[in-house]
Amino acid sequence: MPTLYHHPLCPHSRFIRLILAEYGIDATLIEERATERRPEFLALDPAGRTPVFVDDDRTVVPGASVIAEYIDEAYGAARNAQRLLPPDVKARVETRRLVDWFNVKFFDEVTNWLVTEKVYKRFAPQGGAPDMDLLRIARANIRPHMRYIGYLTQTRNWLAGERLTYADFAAAAHISCADYLGDAPWDEDEAAKHWYQRIKSRPAFRPLLADRAPGMTPGRFYAEMDF
Amino acid sequence: MPTLYHHPLCPHSRFIRLILAEYGIDATLIEERATERRPEFLALDPAGRTPVFVDDDRTVVPGASVIAEYIDEAYGAARNAQRLLPPDVKARVETRRLVDWFNVKFFDEVTNWLVTEKVYKRFAPQGGAPDMDLLRIARANIRPHMRYIGYLTQTRNWLAGERLTYADFAAAAHISCADYLGDAPWDEDEAAKHWYQRIKSRPAFRPLLADRAPGMTPGRFYAEMDF
Structure with a gap:
């Protein structure tokens, strides 16, 4: 295995x-x-x-x-048909563009701060308390990303087009970390929330919803389908 | 075109x-x-x-x-045979690992600081003088990368293995920016220097060596094959 x-x-x-x-x-x-x-x-x-x-x-x-x-x-x-990096050339470009968007840009602007300050610092040798300024920046930065997800999913079935792709899972992975830490702003964009509800209900998501980091309880609605 | x-x-x-x-x-x-x-x-x-x-x-x-x-x-x-992302599965993994190393890790630790502080700040709306502390960090960070290139090229023909790949061009692209700005430490690792001499002598490199950014003269040996 x-x-x-x-x-x-x-x-x-x-x-x-x-x-x-x-x-x-x-x-x-x-x-x-x-x-x-x-x-x-x-x-x-x-x-x-x-x-x-x-x-x-x-x-x-x-x-x-x-x-x-x-x-x-x-x-x-x-x-x-279930391939998550679609065979069509332009669809591959769009999928990779969005994977990069979340794994690099969203990470730099949001999840890197949230996870480093709230999680990794707990067990880092020179840990210390979370830097509240950095957390405030991350919480402000996540909002335009939620609106971008909303914008994309209002004109397309999934983030990169009509089919489910890596892009949806990259976005959902980052947002699920923010959500675990109580920092996903579900009041920001209704379409983004609906997209996340759809992807969160997939069987592949269940193990993530069962995750518990030692000493950190997830946000109240983290594992709920109705949030 | x-x-x-x-x-x-x-x-x-x-x-x-x-x-x-x-x-x-x-x-x-x-x-x-x-x-x-x-x-x-x-x-x-x-x-x-x-x-x-x-x-x-x-x-x-x-x-x-x-x-x-x-x-x-x-x-x-x-x-x-000239394909720069080789067809073999393990060679593709090694090539992409090293492309990522330079485009993400080297960029985060070295070229982002050098280029932002020395170049982009010149024409940014809220520009200002380069932050000397950040430049010092970048100049310290580049040294272990030079040794890593030296280590790899002492056991392999090119960075990712026996053939020339994307990995060599990603590494050379970043190092050539540091070199233009006078921040490539050629005294650090002899094998890394020999690898760079080999890639710098390729015809594909010539247009880069002819580049001149407005108001910035490159380092003295930037366009020389013997440096």
Whole structure:
């Protein structure tokens, strides 16, 4: 069975967990605190980031964007209509553009601050209390992203077009981390909320909704379908 | 003819210019100052970053990693031995891992600080002088990266293995920006320097060596093969 080194509140790990679950690929989950820089983990990925995927034949695939391309080539290409990186050239561009939007831009502006300040600092050697200024910035930054999701899903069935793609799971992975931490502004955009309700109700989402980080209770409606 | 919106000292733009030149794809270059947030540019890429590639059929491809995958699918797949994203699965993983290393990690730790402080601030609305502390951090951060390049190229012909790949051009693009700004420490690692001499001598590199940013003279040995 493949192995995924992940952290429950690492949004990039959640993205990969969601696409593995959508494809029905079982993987052994190993919780990794990347900040501890464990030598065995750095040997797998010198960059020392979660997630890292190790396939059955021991191919080591580090980093969310590299794993997503690998899974498309190794597992996705055979899925036809269920392929999450669609075969059409323009649809691939749009899917990758949005995956990058959430895994890079949204992460830089929102989830990196939220998760670092609220979660990783708890077990980091030089931890300390969350920086409230950074949390305020992240909470302000998330709002235009919610409106962008709303804008896209008002003209399309899913984020990147008519079919469900990696883009939806990248967006949902990041938003689910903000939601766990009580920082997803569900009053901001009705269409974005409806899109999240649709994706949250998929079976692939269930393991994420059961996640509990030690010492951190999720927001009240985190696991509810009606929020 | 395709169009590339770029900035001469944007390392991600340089990465794409290099791979277009390696493949012999001529493109009209349009210089874009992303910080000015020109509405016509934001219409092409709502994320507002260089580079953006517009192909002959008007397919708009924004962002270095999305463009690199697009070019592999649209132009690279037919190149066989010269394909810069090699067909073998494990070689693709290693190539993408290193492209990500330079386009994300090296950028976050080095080129983003150097280029923002020394170049973009000059024409940004709230510009000001470069922050010397950030430049010092970037100059310290670049040294372990030079040693990592040296380490890789002492056991392999090129960065990702025996053949030339995207990884070499991503690394060279970022280092060439640091070199233009006089911040590439050529005393750090002899093997890294030899690798850079090899890639710098390729015809695809010439247009980059001829680049001059307004009001900024490059380092003394920037365009020299012997540095």
